Amino acid sequence: MKLYIVSLAAGLLVGIIYALLQVRSPAPPAIALIGLLGILVGEQIVPIAKRMMTGQPVTTAWLRHDCMARITGVPTAPDALVAKAAEGAGKDVL
Secondary structure: OHHHHHHHHHHHHHHHHHHHHHHOOOOHHHHHHHHHHHHHHHHHHHHEEEEHOOOOOOHHHHHHHHHHHHOOOOOOHHHHHHHHHHHHOOOOOO
């Protein structure tokens, strides 16, 4: 139930922002897609901030493995599978 209330609250907030920006709702496709991209990228700010606050490094490998998969929707292979594939092919996978 909590998830539905949070979703409704987020929708209300977006509706208020749309009204302030004088964008009709539903937004034109390009504006809506850019907004969705902003949501996906914005979701990754929290894990990055948590990592930085605990003193863990934010490396490009970590960003590619953990963040890009969530943004693009393309699952990444576990590290062991990537290493095994590279070993079997005799060359770097990435």
